[in-house]
Structures are given as structure tokens and as C-alpha cells.
Amino acid sequence: MKNLSRLWSNTAVRIGLSVLVLLVGLGTCAPWLGTVDPAAMDSSFISVAPGVAGQMTLPDGTEKQHTFWMGSDNFGRDIWSRVLYGTRVSLAVGMTTALLALSTGALLGLLAGYFRLVDALLMRLMDGLMAIPPVLLAIALVAALGARFGTVVLAIAVPEIPRVTRLVRALVLTLREEPFVEAARALATPPALILWRHILPNALAPLIVQGTFVAASAVLTEAILSFLGLGLPADIPTWGNIMAEGRIQFTQHPSNVLFPALFLVPAILAINLLGDGLRDELDPKFSKRT
Numbered sequence: 477m478k479n480l481s482r483l484w485s486n487t488a489v490r491i492g493l494s495v496l497v498l499l500v501g502l503g504t505c506a507p508w509l510g511t512v513d514p515a516a517m518d519s520s521f522i523s524v525a526p527g528v529a530g531q532m533t534l535p536d537g538t539e540k541q542h543t544f545w546m547g548s549d550n551f552g553r554d555i556w557s558r559v560l561y562g563t564r565v566s567l568a569v570g571m572t573t574a575l576l577a578l579s580t581g582a583l584l585g586l587l588a589g590y591f592r593l594v595d596a597l598l599m600r601l602m603d604g605l606m607a608i609p610p611v612l613l614a615i616a617l618v619a620a621l622g623a624r625f626g627t628v629v630l631a632i633a634v635p636e637i638p639r640v641t642r643l644v645r646a647l648v649l650t651l652r653e654e655p656f657v658e659a660a661r662a663l664a665t666p667p668a669l670i671l672w673r674h675i676l677p678n679a680l681a682p683l684i685v686q687g688t689f690v691a692a693s694a695v696l697t698e699a700i701l702s703f704l705g706l707g708l709p710a711d712i713p714t715w716g717n718i719m720a721e722g723r724i725q726f727t728q729h730p731s732n733v734l735f736p737a738l739f740l741v742p743a744i745l746a747i748n749l750l751g752d753g754l755r756d757e758l759d760p761k762f763s764k765r766t
């Protein structure tokens with residue numbers, strides 16, 4: 477409890493976590509907060525301005541009195557409902573990508589840092605992946621494997637894995653020379669147990685901080701891919717998809733791009749603030765404690 481209280485006292489952690497909790501809450505409650513099905517179209521309400529109300533025809537043929545709080549797109553779909561549902565998808569992509577990149581990168585980094593032969597082979601592969609611009613590599617993977625949720629997550633995670641691997645490897649190279657690791661080796665402790673019980677717990681704090689930055693990068697990269705038409709299919713609402721559809725009529729209806737951006741920018745800023753705050757509190761090099 478004392479550690480949690482100290483984390484909460486950090487302004488960056490408090491602001492970042494509060495914004496993220498708010499966004500997660502909005503996404504979770506999208507079926508109740510969303511005023512209509514995000515895929516519902518009505519040709520009578522194509523590209524209407526925010527605040528317009530009228531009798532909307534739903535997919536099942538029934539009619540409903542509906543207010544377009546954020547306007548509608550060029551297919552007559554409610555922007556407010558699409559942004560709420562897009563919150564769920566965009567944040568899910570960020571969190572899933574971070575988990576995949578951290579788990580894979582941590583495993584590879586542990587092996588590379590502890591076993592010298594593995595290090596020589598594995599790090600050359602990581603150097604090769606890091607030489608490719610992340611967005612271009614993600615575009616190539618999505619184009620080759622198809623635009624699906626799992627494919628997009630994989631395409632965004634692969635460029636992040638080398639960075640996590642190099643971070644964990646550097647930590648392992650330092651930790652493996654510590655007296656408690658040498659004592660474990662002297663007691664004939666298996667390498668797998670040394671890595672799991674002695675080294676990994678001491679590498680968790682920097683790994684968690686890195687995970688927040690990976691999540692922020694993943695949310696932004698997914699928006700870029702969707703904006704370019706290379707991300708998730710258009711029938712799955714994401715912030716990038718909504719902005720991509722809104723850019724067609726940006727001069728007449730800029731709100732179709734601005735409203736999802738008002739969710740995207742705070743989300744990325746909140747995740748980065750959370751990461752900075754965690755780094756300040758968990759990393760001794762940046763700690764403000766005396």
C-alpha cells in the first residue's frame with residue numbers, strides 16, 4: 477500500500493492513469509453510452525452537423541428518435557457511437573501489442589543476455605529488424621498477412637520486439653555479474669531457474685515502463701495504418717478509420733476528423749505520462765526520492 481501511495485503521489489502517474497481509466501470506462505460502457513449501433517446507416521442523415529436530431533431508421537427497419545451529438549459521416553453513421561466503440565478497439569490494440577512485444581522481447585532478451593552463443597545470433601537478427609522503419613515494416617506485414625485484428629497487432633508488435641529485447645539483454649548483462657546470481661550458479665541452480673527467480677524480477681520495473689511506451693506507440697501506429705487504409709477493416713470502428721473516412725469531407729465537415737482526434741491525442745499523452753511517472757518512481761536513475 478505504501479508503494480501504491482507513493483506512485484499515486486506522482487502527478488504524471490495520477491493524471492495519466494485517471495485519463496486512461498476514463499477512456500477505458502467510456503469504451504467499456506459503449507453499448508450503453510452509444511446512442512445507436514455504430515454500423516447503422518441512414519441515407520437521410522449523411523454528413524449532418526453535430527447536434528442534429530431526427531427520426532433515424534435502424535437496420536432492423538424500426539425508427540428511433542436520435543440526436544447526432546458529434547454529427548454523422550458520409551454513410552449516415554453516428555460519429556459519437558463510432559468513436560466510443562473505436563475507443564475499445566484502439567486501446568485493445570495498444571494493450572495487446574504491448575503484452576505481445578513485452579513477453580516475446582523479455583524472453584529473447586533473457587536468452588541473449590545470459591547465453592553468449594544465443595546473443596551473437598539473436599542480436600544480429602534484432603539489428604536487422606531495427607534497420608527497417610517500424611511503420612514500413614508494419615505496412616508490409618499487414619499487406620502480406622491481411623487486415624485482421626491479430627495481424628495488425630502482430631505487425632505493430634514485431635518492430636517493437638527488438639527494442640524490448642535490447643533493453644532486457646542490457647539488464648541481464650549487468651545482473652548476471654551480481655553476487656546473488658553468482659551464488660546461485662555456485663549452488664548449481666539451473667539457468668532457467670536463475671533467469672526466472674533471480675534475474676527477471678529485477679528487470680520488471682524497466683520492463684513495465686517500456687510497456688507503456690510500446691502501448692502508446694501501438695495506438696498511434698494503428699491509427700496511422702487505419703488512416704492509410706492498411707489497418708483494420710472499415711466495418712470495425714477505430715479512431716484511425718473514423719478519421720480516414722472523415723478526411724474526404726474535411727473542408728465541409730472538419731469535426732468528423734477532429735472528434736476522434738480529441739480521443740486519440742489524450743490517450744497517447746496519458747499513456748506517455750504514465751510511463752514517465754513510472755520511470756521516475758521505479759528507475760533509480762530517474763528517481764526523485766532522496
